[in-house]
Amino acid sequence: MNESDNNLNIPTYDDVLAAHERIKPYIHQTPVLTSRFLNELTGAELFFKCENFQKAGAFKVRGACNAVFGLDEKTAQIGVATHSSGNHALSLSYAAGQRGIPVTVVMPRTAPQAKKDAVIGYGGSIVECEPSTSSREATFAEVVAESGAEFVHPYNDPRVIAGQGTCSKELVSQVDNLDAVVAPIGGGGMISGTCLTLSNIAPQIKIYAAEPLNADDAARSFKAGHIIADDAPDTVADGLKVPLKDLTWHFVSNHVTDILTATEEEIVDAMKLIWKRMKIVMEPSSAVPLATILKNPELFKGKRVGIIITGGNVDLDALPWMNN
Amino acid sequence: MNESDNNLNIPTYDDVLAAHERIKPYIHQTPVLTSRFLNELTGAELFFKCENFQKAGAFKVRGACNAVFGLDEKTAQIGVATHSSGNHALSLSYAAGQRGIPVTVVMPRTAPQAKKDAVIGYGGSIVECEPSTSSREATFAEVVAESGAEFVHPYNDPRVIAGQGTCSKELVSQVDNLDAVVAPIGGGGMISGTCLTLSNIAPQIKIYAAEPLNADDAARSFKAGHIIADDAPDTVADGLKVPLKDLTWHFVSNHVTDILTATEEEIVDAMKLIWKRMKIVMEPSSAVPLATILKNPELFKGKRVGIIITGGNVDLDALPWMNN
Known part of the structure; x- marks a missing residue:
């Protein structure tokens, strides 16, 4: 553990257990799918945890629901806010809608209309900013100052990480004897939740x-x-x-075995392979694990490997291979 | 029952039961998915039976497996043959591959390379013909004359219809109290199997x-x-x-409540809606039921409706909305 961790509000596995009880009425236990073709191709046994079938189309709804439903009544009534142009925006809007409280999302005015429509469809309010970090931060500060809304960060938030930890908790209850789990990493929310859960209940994975x-x-x-x-x-x-960020770095630096990378072409090829063979719609981000497994077969051969398919919110009119 | 039916070899529900026992090791019991969004949109409760997740990507593998695994050993060793450029070609190749017997598929030389590759991938042999009925029939007659292979028609075959009947047998075991089932109709194989099963075990549907x-x-x-x-x-x-054809007409004329139609635009819109909201990859044919339900809401409002998603073998490089 790093020294700086002393100042962090690090969630515990008890927080994951509490999160799971809290969010169960609002999320799906998503299915685990397998593909004989992909098993033969990789020489591994792959178990795809399909969060693309999750409410709001992504695992992010787990953390968002945990944050929203964990608020005391008075704080909740003031509402929640975030900045995101992606799945966290949809997920927080869904969660707030389920609780019936206000939610404001700061989004760049250049964000896809489909994403804005989805936020509004779930009952969220959008405040637009320019597509720059400075504009986003200034706009968001104004929103919070005016409304007093509770900020729910997309990933660097212990409530969110504990919520994401429920995904691998489900996975290990659905699949026995996993040797490894591979999940995409951006800000590190899903990976941190995975580390939190597995280091407690299945540290051999x-x-x-x-x-x-x-x-x-x-x-x-x-x-x-x-x-x-x-x-x-x-x-x-x-x-x-x-x-x-600091919280997710804590988990990554303490519990991750390795970080594997894949090129753009490898990601798109893996995405298309999953669509074609497994008949599921998922995002480019969700294809990165399979791309890295195909690139590093020696790490996974003969192993039982969980893969987190993180989300399915893709623009069907702008699929990556349409430009090829 | 029509008078001409006297000459037909009409399968019975006992044939469906026998088919199910016979094919179980080679097929999936496919899942039934639901979508709150689509329920709210239609005012009905929709239950999607996902044969796009079936082996070889389509329900056709049920009938093909029943035909192939029902053959006596001597006939089986000579092999099976069919003419098809679609899912029946893949399914018969898969079934024959599972039994380890020869399979020949007559396909137009203009059929998509991806479909040909899939047949070969499952172990089938392809004999090409010109893209006309006369060439197909002449070529197929030659194949059968030379090889003595057993012809398995894509739909007008009692073994195939009995096999397809296992799909709605599963569906009614997975979902209680259905009021209606909607399935696409082409040659009528799936609809005939559905009629055969439901008229016997759930005639109120x-x-x-x-x-x-x-x-x-x-x-x-x-x-x-x-x-x-x-x-x-x-x-x-x-x-x-x-x-x-005569066998499928028997079932359609005796047991179908109505045949509903949808325009090309309605079909593509419904397909895109299912991909977007349910995150599954399925064929245009499989979208026709939802398109007709959206067009005839009064027929389905307040009802529990099963929908057969017949297959998922779609060319990702030529999606219908790419041309729009």
């Missing part, structure tokens, strides 16, 4: 994080031993562009 | 067939009271272009 080579800040951080944050990396795996 | 307006020969047959076959109708629902 190796945890691999899978990252786009084009946004490999976590892999470089892991090697360097401290957080390296990139400015605006560009990758088709649009959920994985954000950097690690 | 209404059976609707869903057909592209551009290939509405079954709907016109149903109204006219006799088979009308169209020459080469053109629809995005490429699995539904073939006409009814």
